[in-house]
Amino acid sequence: MSNKFDIAILGGGPAGYVAAERAGAKGMRVVIFDKRALGGVCLNEGCIPTKTLLNSAKVLENAQEAGKYGINIESTISIDFGKIMKRKDKVVRKLVSGVGAKMKHIQAEVVMAEAVIKEKRADVITLTADGKDYQASRLLICTGSEAAVPPIPGLDKSIVMTNREILQLKKLPESLVIIGGGVIGTEFADFFNAMGTKVTVIEMLPEILTGVDEDIAAFVRKEFTKRGIDYHLNAKVTELRGKEVIFEKEGEVFSITGDEVLLSVGRKSNVAGIGLENIGVELARNGIKIDQHCRTNIPNVYAAGDVTGFSLLAHTASREGEVAVNHMLGRKDVMRYNAIPGVVYTHPEIAGVGLTEAVAREKGIEVEIRQLPMAYAGRFIAENEGKDGFCKVIVGKKYREILGVHMVGGACSEMIWGACALIEAQLRVQDVEEIVFPHPTVSEIIKETIFAF
């Protein structure tokens, strides 16, 4: 088989494998490289395994609360941590092999090795992997990101875990200290707390879940505090001594030791060691610089996903991969970031899209806001005994176009795409009022809130 391809894809995560699928479907000859496993962080050590774990937590919660719904469970409920982790591995294996099957289907050449960009001559880009050269007329760089490790004195990477190591735990820790209360930290906090681990979260900012609607973040933090998670906000970790975490809060120094320590303070894009300098790819502050078609500064070289250093989400990555392939094929397509949903799969779930109140305030965007409790949706009451949540909608003051929808409670992650569509289509309040929502569903809360304008 010849080593000349229409597109070389560097990285097999949600940007890479989706781009490969789309390119393959259009008849492009694809070569895709990954040094670890197809599916990237998302499938192997991110989205999918964590959701699998969180579902076990949800089943446990259902079992524990079954009595509220008139179902009595006579025997004791216990946790088999090994089995939970094994099931997670099974789910990951299944999905990774699914990606492999897709690559086979589009007849992509899959190279499971570390690849380096070697050179670009005229229109031919050459990559080297395992001592072998591969040539392609177009390149998509999607090498993703890895957990950022800040320079905290005493931090020993063999002792402190990141998302990767914690997913390989064999034994449920009795206590867990989580540094960083972002999405990753909060999801692990919820899971381990549900499993019975004593969880402490240390967050540098005044509130957890940066980027999430402030009221929702506070709502979830209060709920989790009730369930036994300890939060230290405005707290800066100054030193680590093995598994002892030293932090400063309001001028005072505290220390806490966990069975395990999880570091989840952000992600760092993987731009080193892939040969970007060999063809002169320009970098922005946090990653590869791209335009609205996901082009880099080098013709026919594109980048997508976490490697760009912003909107670090699997679905952003996939869409960027698609935009890049569409642009290669001459289809008019641009990447829009104003309607990218953000979901936190805790219990209750958090889902939001578009402008938040805080950003509107900061940028001086004139908006109107309405908020309704989830209890306005009949199905929520039927299925969520003693639970709460709310929906907040943000519209432009002048034209009342939907700018943001933010929800907490129930399984709101499954309905947020609808709100994305409203924003993508630039619909206004009066337009949404004409849309029929199924009854009874929790999604009706979106319509109810919009009718409150």
Place this chain on the structure above:
Amino acid sequence: MAIPVIMPRQGQSVETCIIGEWYKQVGDQVKAGDLLFSYETDKASFEEEAKEDGELLAVFYEEGDEVPVLTNVAVLGRSGENIEEFRPGGVGEAALTVPEEAAPAVESAPVAETKEAVLSEKREGKIKISPRAKVMAEKLGVPYEKVQGSGPYGRIIAQDIEVAAESLPKMTLLAQEKAKAEGLGAGEIATGIGGRVAAENLVAYNPVYGDDFEVKKLTNMRKLIAKAMHQSLQNSAQLTHHMSADARQIMALRKSFKKKLEAGEVSQNITINDLVCFAVIKALKKFPQVNTHFIGDSMRWFNKVHLGLAVDTERGLMVPAVKNADDLSIEGLSSQLSTVAGQCRKGNIDPELLKPEAASFTVSNLGNYGVELFTPVINLPQTAILGVCTIVPRPKDLGDGVYGFVPMMGLSLTYDHQALDGGEATLFLKEIKEQIENLSI
């Protein structure tokens, strides 16, 4: 023998055609088969040939005129032949206008129905477009200068516009509303879903200048001035009286001060403006009703004169006040005025002095710029403002029937008629004039 040239009928349902272009002029010799003119229906464009040899004696319709089919549009014949019998009956004006609604329906055998509109880069030179197409383009919002015409010589015809309109970018609902409300249109960029024009892609499209302009935000200073000026005109009843003053005395004073300055006898450069302000202060002392603020149901009468001076700076107009200006000698006044003006230009003026309430009366001097007459805008809540104009030589009766040209300074007093009547304002202006003419220091 002269023969008429008629507008042919193209298809059963076509009732009128539009003349595109005359290829021959009246007086031209024409051979059978020569192209006479082009014309078009709403669907296609055609050309009419001369049926016989002859001279083009008359043309009854201009390019762009809509002509009923089978009507005489021109006459061919020999020079000198009478053409009047061919003139379309009862048509005084050149064209018959057919209302849009009455336009015929679709032609039975449409020409080139599946044609694609070709949007090309803007072409050089004059754009050839039929009047019908132009009207349609404006109605449908098609940027016709970019449409590739399918008529003769690339002329844009109505059908090109129709097709182009269909391929116009679609807008999101928000974009449609915003475009309508703010008079915007689709530009080159469409980043919305499915290639739609999103609200943020809208540009101010104009057939004359397109998007060849730049939008610049106002500086805060400009915003403040805009607000103050607009409020002044909205919230007062201002009008302006003009008068001129013999400037010989004031010019003589200025000359003597200049000499003293050059001789080192004084340190302050006393300008014409300083002298005018000095005269104005004197006049204000005699007309305290002008040295006031008008505040709705009452007025503030000031015991002292707090003189505002309009100063032109790089950042915009500023009006600093000189407090208790009536206490100052001419040197003191000159020094204070130059100090506040300098502070305004440097940007270190006390903001309190810039408030419109800080001054009781304002002088705005445009004389240096050669302005002969203007209508200054009152700095509310002040009651009046004096505009000082340039000095021009005007004939004057010097006595004993002797006329000569003397330098006259224009004075424009804008006053709020809510606070002052025309008579008092005129007397006040006359007082300023006399103060200037008889100024002694």
